[in-house]
Amino acid sequence: MKQKQQVIVLVVLVVVAVLIWSFEWRTQTPSMQTASFIQDYTRLAVENPQIRWNELHRAQETEYKSSGRNPFSMIAAPTPEEIKRKQKDEEVRNLPPPPPPPPPPPTRASLPPNLKYFGYGTVPNGTPRQAFFTDGEQIYVVPEGDTLLGRYRILKVGNSNLEFQEISSGLPGTAPLEEQAAPPSA
16 A cells, blocks of 8 residues: 555656646746847947947047036036135135233132032031032032132032132132022932
8 A cells, every 4th residue: 555655646746747847838938038039129220330449549538627516516616706705715714813802800710600509508516518519410519618629619608609719819709509500319
């Protein structure tokens, strides 16, 4: 019985192979499609298909001279008048500016604009008040009598303002309390 099954499978495979072969025979192969395309080709109407050596040599000897226009840009090239005007503007711009007047001597010191005094606090046991500063990224806690950033000595921490002294010049200064300048805690 095993041999009968093998014969049946062989017959089925032969039938399938014959069906596939006949189906492929009917369809055109790519080489046959190409051959039919070549048969339908019509030549171009060219009077003399030979290379024209004199025209080729003349084209090779031609030297490119740019008009100044960028062929990859939609913006038109500047006119000679615009170029002259631009050169004059450049000359005026390149003149050294007049020296600025000397600044008046400061009478009061001020904190850098990015540094804000936003609060104060006290620690029990009679310690001095502490001032809270921020520069937008970092928070500084400085007690009265101590220095801030090595440049300012904190003299008095008040309820609405802060009194300090710039160490290098000895100039006094005040800073108002800015309650909404503190960043959210992380």
